[in-house]
Amino acid sequence: MGRIPFLTPVVVPKIPPFPEPHVKWMFEAVEAWDQSCPADVGIVGVPFDRGVVIPRVGARLGPKSVRETLYNSTTYSYELDVDVSSLKVVDCGDVDVDIMNYGETHRRVEQVLKQILGSCMIPLIIGGDHSLTYPCVKALHRSEGENAKIGVIDFDAHLDCRVDWKECHGLWVREIQEMEGNPVEGRNIAQIGIRGFGYSTFYRDYVKKMGMRVFTAREVKDRGVHAVIEDSVKVATDGTDMVYISVDIDVLDQAFAPGTGVPSPGGLDSWELLSSIFY
Amino acid sequence: MGRIPFLTPVVVPKIPPFPEPHVKWMFEAVEAWDQSCPADVGIVGVPFDRGVVIPRVGARLGPKSVRETLYNSTTYSYELDVDVSSLKVVDCGDVDVDIMNYGETHRRVEQVLKQILGSCMIPLIIGGDHSLTYPCVKALHRSEGENAKIGVIDFDAHLDCRVDWKECHGLWVREIQEMEGNPVEGRNIAQIGIRGFGYSTFYRDYVKKMGMRVFTAREVKDRGVHAVIEDSVKVATDGTDMVYISVDIDVLDQAFAPGTGVPSPGGLDSWELLSSIFY
Amino acid sequence: MGRIPFLTPVVVPKIPPFPEPHVKWMFEAVEAWDQSCPADVGIVGVPFDRGVVIPRVGARLGPKSVRETLYNSTTYSYELDVDVSSLKVVDCGDVDVDIMNYGETHRRVEQVLKQILGSCMIPLIIGGDHSLTYPCVKALHRSEGENAKIGVIDFDAHLDCRVDWKECHGLWVREIQEMEGNPVEGRNIAQIGIRGFGYSTFYRDYVKKMGMRVFTAREVKDRGVHAVIEDSVKVATDGTDMVYISVDIDVLDQAFAPGTGVPSPGGLDSWELLSSIFY
Amino acid sequence: MGRIPFLTPVVVPKIPPFPEPHVKWMFEAVEAWDQSCPADVGIVGVPFDRGVVIPRVGARLGPKSVRETLYNSTTYSYELDVDVSSLKVVDCGDVDVDIMNYGETHRRVEQVLKQILGSCMIPLIIGGDHSLTYPCVKALHRSEGENAKIGVIDFDAHLDCRVDWKECHGLWVREIQEMEGNPVEGRNIAQIGIRGFGYSTFYRDYVKKMGMRVFTAREVKDRGVHAVIEDSVKVATDGTDMVYISVDIDVLDQAFAPGTGVPSPGGLDSWELLSSIFY
Amino acid sequence: MGRIPFLTPVVVPKIPPFPEPHVKWMFEAVEAWDQSCPADVGIVGVPFDRGVVIPRVGARLGPKSVRETLYNSTTYSYELDVDVSSLKVVDCGDVDVDIMNYGETHRRVEQVLKQILGSCMIPLIIGGDHSLTYPCVKALHRSEGENAKIGVIDFDAHLDCRVDWKECHGLWVREIQEMEGNPVEGRNIAQIGIRGFGYSTFYRDYVKKMGMRVFTAREVKDRGVHAVIEDSVKVATDGTDMVYISVDIDVLDQAFAPGTGVPSPGGLDSWELLSSIFY
Amino acid sequence: MGRIPFLTPVVVPKIPPFPEPHVKWMFEAVEAWDQSCPADVGIVGVPFDRGVVIPRVGARLGPKSVRETLYNSTTYSYELDVDVSSLKVVDCGDVDVDIMNYGETHRRVEQVLKQILGSCMIPLIIGGDHSLTYPCVKALHRSEGENAKIGVIDFDAHLDCRVDWKECHGLWVREIQEMEGNPVEGRNIAQIGIRGFGYSTFYRDYVKKMGMRVFTAREVKDRGVHAVIEDSVKVATDGTDMVYISVDIDVLDQAFAPGTGVPSPGGLDSWELLSSIFY
Structure with missing residues (x-):
């Protein structure tokens, strides 16, 4: 290839801030991908x-920013009793974006992702704005074949189904339901928060018509995050071949996330989100 | 009049940041009040x-600041399935304060509120410091008649019953209990947080003597916010003709509110407050 | 002496910001210690x-900073119905640190603490970095006698058992278990958060070998802080003569503590910590 | 019209924060424009x-932001002995931008400006990014007739002549020199800072070829701002019919302007800029 | 007394952050005043x-804040070749203000200052808002006798001669010119900046009528700060018995002073101010 | 080697944020050093x-941080008419510091620098705290031979000659004058600011005894930065074989540098510093 x-x-x-032989730093465990070797997870x-x-x-x-934080960690969490170094994680690098061209960048993301998926890695994609989920899901569809069905779990304050906008971060949930071949059905989309x-x-009415399952922040608070995640997994795996998970901070x-673009009150706390991810 | x-x-x-026909922005729904037309809610x-x-x-x-945030919203919440545009909401404007004269400003607030209440709107008052609740409650009393009884639900970190101060934000809860005709009795005051x-x-001892019901932040956390609100509503409605709700941020x-004047730890989170308001 | x-x-x-006879400010209640008078609690x-x-x-x-905040409070909490002025609290002052000499400063802390403990006060020590807990525990051991056993409850995001470092804030939990005479045993150490x-x-494996009891943040969230504190107290008092409580912010x-040295998500909220301290 | x-x-x-009869606040002096009355200056x-x-x-x-600051001033400066209220200043309002469409917004700006210029006011345009100068200069050209010549004085850290970009804030100086009919010649452009x-x-080489006159920040510092402004005025008025002044903060x-998009050291101080504007 | x-x-x-025998820290040199001993300068x-x-x-x-900064310095400046410890400087402490009572606080300031001036110290007064200059000048007048004349040099962005306000920081320059006995004449007031x-x-017109000498920021920049200070000293000492110097940050x-109440551009830089003070 | x-x-x-063929970005021009090829300047x-x-x-x-800023620039300055790409600049990387060991880190810096100097590059060293200048000057001395004389120009608010401290950022100017063989004499040291x-x-008295030439910030302001730099160059080159230039921000x-460790007023502005460096 x-x-x-x-x-x-x-x-x-590769060099830690000071020598510490009894831990393994994440930046020691994650290798740059040579675009050929097999790996379990690929950061993009x-x-x-x-x-x-x-x-x-x-x-x-x-x-x-995420890389700086990530690589500042070790591979082991006492809380989860998980050692990431049991997986082979590689860093595939960054997609070459054209900062002034939305369509061209989306095309490149789709193309790059499709080839990474062809390497049988699970991609861990770090954005970037939320519009990027659309080409990612498209790549997933293309790589898995015509008839593959995809479920989606989306952690988000917003429905992202705008119909009045184009080329923006607020409409990818609508776009993925309008893809040719209909690989993502509303009834397999769970939105949390x-x-x-x-x-x-x-x-x-759009949400109802499409059959999407929306878990409001209020529902997370009232029922507890564990119950909501359990339901979401059922929604996203019901008749699907794979699941795409998206986190809007x-x-x-x-x-808990004061720097985000559209901050709003009444949302999840950091434990509720971490607890969902490490479900 | x-x-x-x-x-x-x-x-x-009246103009949204960009055209979006499928939502109604709050600033499109809220009209400036012409001081005569009837409305459901009046912002002051x-x-x-x-x-x-x-x-x-x-x-x-x-x-x-509240207007800027408010008008940056649409009229509909998916979480609550509520569309504010089913009510007629008007913006009455701002009271002309005399920034250097506490007594004069209080007099004007009372006078303005009394006339707005005469228009049968529910006023939504945006302060300003917490001392302003006193003239608001006075106006409510005056507009409802000599024998009307008023209950109060106050979200607050502080008791606001100071006896050593005057002309300040820390004593209105005492002041409303000392009003002529005794329209607000301690046993109808619920303080939360x-x-x-x-x-x-x-x-x-003052709280006990007056019969006020204080729900500490600890009680909210231990019993849950829903139970506390239910009790508060009982306290404030027991034998009263109307209820005044006050929120000190x-x-x-x-x-969750780092910019407030007297920030303190161990308080409610934003969901607990929103959940109480949308009870 | x-x-x-x-x-x-x-x-x-001694002077409050404005006269307020109906409360007692903390700075009115706390006296500077004359190094001889008996007291219940001594701030260091x-x-x-x-x-x-x-x-x-x-x-x-x-x-x-802690003194400025502390002295800005009154002695009474309505929430806890506790009046601190029922205790005699004194301010012992600050240990003279040598900012460039870790070992010398630790020696001084140990020496000062030992003498304060000799006065039968409970010291309330305000750091300073977490390495200081080591000389404090040493002083406690020295003052209580050869055979005294000490339990420890540590609120912390980190295990603080590093073996690759020296003279730093990340290893005191290991150091106290390596003290001569073995006054602190792993099985009496509870770490929360x-x-x-x-x-x-x-x-x-080190934690397991030493028999320490670690309550992860996740366990606090899942079981509730009250249950975790109850267990922690059992761990720390099982066969010990006294308990040392340490709080890493x-x-x-x-x-809730954005200014700390190593901030991390998924931790306790301020009520959970306060609720533990006022258990 | x-x-x-x-x-x-x-x-x-129209209401000042508190009554002050001996000054005239700017917001009292500036009226909203009714799109017909004549005025000296029009804010856009x-x-x-x-x-x-x-x-x-x-x-x-x-x-x-500029309106908030501006209207927070009075009309008179003791320093300059100037009273703005001797001019009739109106506020024309804001151009309706299409935040997602660069070309359409530029067209609207040009169209609006042309009509305002037709009212014989001097427009005072508040951006917005620096790309907007291009449609403004175009409008000026259109309104003044085919053969009118325009000089430009630009306060800026950057040359804004990019050839590799399009639809961005870094190329308007090149664009205005490429306008049909050649109304802006390089030899009439002075760039300062x-x-x-x-x-x-x-x-x-581009700057040299076009004959533009660039006063570096260093030249301003070495020769003094008064001398540079004097030269700039000569450049911009030499054979031209009007002068367009542009300030990039x-x-x-x-x-002095830490919030700007591309902050850089070694620039003018606030007095040097004010002193140039009030030349 | x-x-x-x-x-x-x-x-x-009295204790420096770390021992440094070859310098004298300001907090070692400044003693708390016992209200009787003679001194050269008294901080209030x-x-x-x-x-x-x-x-x-x-x-x-x-x-x-000023004390924290001040005491963090040594007594000697290489730049000025001045050792403050050649003077006896004492710290008189803080005036007990009544934070809610402007008039009462002014009376106390005047009374305290008069007594300190009776001790023949030069007071170095740290505010507090600029209204406090009025009682300070009054105290100076009272302590020096009926016929004493006072010159004033005021570093300030504002004229502070408001006639529409009372009990505020914007009118002391007018107040001191309206004092009984006329100890401060306009012709002895120099305002800089x-x-x-x-x-x-x-x-x-008020400034002109009173004969005050106003040096605008522009004049400082154009003529240089040394020339302006020289002129100011002449104005303030012409026929007066003493000079009061006031600095509004x-x-x-x-x-250079982003935290001040009414920040404005085009002002002095920090060297120009320091250079004036150490004239 | x-x-x-x-x-x-x-x-x-190597990849710019977006393609721009008509400029050369600094990160395109600076290559990673392979520890053998010759170069003009080496970043360390x-x-x-x-x-x-x-x-x-x-x-x-x-x-x-400096690399991020630096590589965000192009190689050409219109202001200076200088293109850095006419030099071969390489990035040698970072010295492996031992964050907890001052002495060991200094030894490594000296050793690395000595070898880089052996490659005949001019090192451009980015700290780090100011103590690091000592091992840098030592390396320079070692690499140039026993009898080489070194002049120093130091931009700094502080004399950095402390005698009461050790292992800190405030004493390197003394240390370099106490080096064996006396390669740096006080009369060849110019301190500016x-x-x-x-x-x-x-x-x-120490400064006088050693014959150092101190240009205070005041002298820079009064005489102008050009004159001071001219004098400094004379001081540092008088009888020396090379000059070491040090900039403390x-x-x-x-x-202009609010983030520095010991910020102080009355210093140089950014133009004065840049103008000195590009002298």
Whole structure:
């Protein structure tokens, strides 16, 4: 296989801040991917936020910031009794975005992801704005074959089904349901953490018509996060071949993620989100 | 009826940031009040904080900030399945405060509120410092008649019953119990979220003597917010003709409202407060 | 007894911001200690953070900041119905640290604490970085006699058992288990709030070997803080003569203590910590 | 004349924070424009920053912020002995931008400006990102006739002549020199405050070829701002019919304008800029 | 002499952060005043800002903050070749303010200052809001006798001659010229750094009528700070018996004093102010 | 030559944020050094700040931050008409520091620098705290031979000649004058920007005895930066074989470098510093 176009390696520094032989730092465990070796998980960055239409931009700094935090950790969590180094994790690098061209960037993301999926890794994609989920799901569909069905679990404050916008971060949930071949059906989409005054009865009716399952923040609080996750997994796996999980950091209450683009109160706390991810 | 003195319209801009026909923005739904038409709810701002005696001032910016946030929302919440546009909401404007004169400003607030209440709207008052609740409750009393009884539900970290101060934000709960005709009795006052080291046994005895019902933050956490709200509603409605609800933003833990004048830990989270308001 | 060396009085101002006869301010209740009079509780500051090896330093400002907050309170909490002025609380002042000399500062802390403990007060020690717990526990051991057994309850995000470091804030839990005479046994150590990716299976095995009881943040959330505290107290009092309680502020979720050196998500909220302390 | 399309009035509040008869506040002096009455100066806002390609966005908040600051002033400066109320200043409102459509927004700006210029006012345009200067200059050209010549004085850290970009804030100086009919010649463009490592010899040669006059920040510092302004005025008025003045706030050193998109050191201080404007 | 009422000692800590025998720290050199011993300079704090009518309060924290900074210095400046320890400097403490009572606080300040002046010290007064200059000048007048004449040099962005306000920080320059016996004449007042749009021709005429000498920020920049100071000293000493120097920190450009209540651009830089003070 | 020990490459990313063929970005021009090829300038990072004894740490982040800023620039400055790409600049990487061991880190810095100097590059060293200048000057001396004489130009607010401290950022100017063989004489040391109250007559006498030339910030302001630089160059080159230039960012006024460890007013502005460096 030739080199994957539009994918630039991000070199992971190998030296810890001070020698500590009794732990393994994440940056020691994660290798840069040579685009051929097999691996379990592949980190992919997409430093793009041209889909953000509000003044609080900066999601393009996501891959840089998440990597800095990630590599500042060790591979083992006492809390979870999990050692990530039992998996082979590689860093595939960043997709070469065209910061001024939404469509072209989406095309590149889809193309890169499709080739990474062809390597049988599970991609761990770090955005970037939420519009990027659309080409990711498209790549997943293309790589798995015509008839594959995809379930989606989306942690989010917002429904992301806008019909009045285009080329922005607020409409990918609608877009994935309009894909050719219908690989994502509304009845396999679970949205967790929806809240706030941001929609209309039009969108309520849209959700109902499509059969999506929306767990509001209120429902998470009232029933507990474990019950909601259990239900979500059922929704997303019911008749599907695979599940795509998406986390919009604004699912967190604004006290826990004050830097997000559209912060809002009444959301999940950090434990509720972590607890869902490590379910 | 002539113009209400000391009340200045605040014009609500009508144009959304970008056209979005499938939602209704709050600023499209809320009209400036012409001081005559009937409405369900009337927003009134009081940009006054001379009652604040600590160095963290700024409550006078409340009406401006709350309006900016409010009008940045749509009228519909998926979480609550509520569309505010089923009510007629008007913006009455701001009371003309005299920033250097506590007594004069209180007089104007009382006078304006009394006339707004005469229009049969439910006023939604945006302060300003907490001292303003006193003239608001007075106006409510005056407008409802000599023998009307008023219950109060107060979300607050503090008892606000100081006896050593005057003209400040820490004594309105005492003041409303000392009103002529005794329209507000201690046994109809519920305070939710009280916490911290800020009082004395003198005030504990005062609370007991007056028969007030104090739900500490600890009680909210241990019993759950729903149970506390249910009890509070019973307290405030027991033999009363109407209920006044007051929210001091410092009822929230300082992580959720870091900009308040007297931030303190161990308070409610934003969901607990929203959940109480949308009870 | 002569003056205690290396201990400098911190004078507590006596005048409240404005006269308020119906409360007692903490700074009116807490007297500077004359190094002879008996008291129930003695506040001791240790403005030292040379044990911090990361770039977010500042724990040396702890005694100053905590005193400012503390003295800004009254002696009575309505929430707890507790009046601190029923105890005699004195302020012993700050230990004279040598900001550039870790070992010398530790020696001074141990020496000062031993003499304060000789006065039969319960010391309330305000750090300073977490390495300081080691000389404090040593002083406790020395003052109580050769055979005294000590239990420890530690609120912390981290295990603090590092073996690759020396002279730093991450190893005191190991150090106290290696003290001569073995006054602190692993089976009497309860750690509450541990979380995140920061260790290795080596440390898991160390915890198991030593018999320490670790309550992860996840366990606190799942079982409730009251149950965890009850268990912790059992662990720390099982066969011991006294209990040392240590609070690392990073036990709180980063939303509640954003200024700490190593902030991390998924931690306790402020009510859970306060509720544990006021158990 | 009918209403100008794509122009929305911004209502100017009339009530000062507290009564002060001996001064005239700017918001008392500036009236909302009724799109017909003659005036000397017309304020026009353009809340658009889609031309910004870096992560520090927010220029769209410019009209709101500048109006708040401006209207918080009185009409008289003792320093300059100037009373703005000797002019008739009106607020024309904001251009209706399409936040997601660069080209459409530029067309609207040009169209609105042309009509305002037809009213014989001097427009005072508050952006918005710097790309907006292009449609403004175009409108000026159109309104003044085919053969009118325009000089430009630009306060800026950057040359804004990019050839590799399109639809962005870094190329309007090139665009205005490529306008049909050649109304702006390089020899009539003065740029003041240029500095930093951001270009190439290609751009140096471009500047030379076009005959532009660049006053670097260093030249301002070495020769003094008065001399540079004098020269700039000569450049911009030499054979031209009118002068367009543009201020990019990043002409200021980053200590004086820390919030700008591309802050850089070695720039002008606030006095040097004010002194140039009030030349 | 008995104790001075309304004056509370502020104890100066004696221990440096770490031992450094070759310098003398300011907190080692400045002693708490025992209200009897003679000294050259006496520091007096007035933690009062109730005269501030804008939302950016906090001047009451001035004495605390200035002392912390001051005592963090040594007594010697290489730049000036001056050793402050050649003077006897004492810390007189803080005036007991009544934070809610402007008039009462002013009376106390005047009374305390008069007694301190009776001890023949030069007081170094740390505010607090600028209204406090009025009682200070009154005290100076009272202590020096009926016929003493006082010159004033005021570093300030604002004229502070408001006639529409009372009990606030914007009118002391008018008040001192209206004192009985006329000890301060306009022709002996020099104001340095005045700028911005904040007044009216009414105030220009007032300045002219009173004969005050106003050096605008622009004049400082154009003529240089040395020339302006020289002129100011002439103005303030022409026929007077003593000079009062007042520094409002907003004389600095907002880049140099961003925390002040009314920040404004075009002001002095920190060197220009320091250079004036150490003239 | 074998690999240089204790030196870790820092990989420079090669892809610009978006394609721009008409400029050359610095990260395209600077190559990672292979430890053998000849070059004109070699960038060396030393991420170490254990020599900082105050609570504002973070200088260890210097190499990371400076590289991010640097590589965000192009190679050409219009202001200076200089294209850096006419030099061969390589990035040698970071010295492997031992964050907890001052002496060991200094030894490594000296050793690495000596070998880099052996490659005939001019090293551009990015700290790290100011103590690191000592091993750098030592390496310079060792690499140039026994009798080489070194001049030093130091931009700094502080004299850095402490005699009471060891292992800290405040004494390297003394240390370099006490080196064996006396390669740096006081009469060849020029310090620019010294100011503030931080020393004593002891240090004044030390400066005089050693024959150092101190240009205070005041002298820079009064005489102009060009004259001072001219004098400094004379001092540092008088009879020396080479000159070491050191920049402590606190030479800037605190408005221009607010994040430095010991910010102070009255310093240079950013233009004065840049203008000196590009002299």
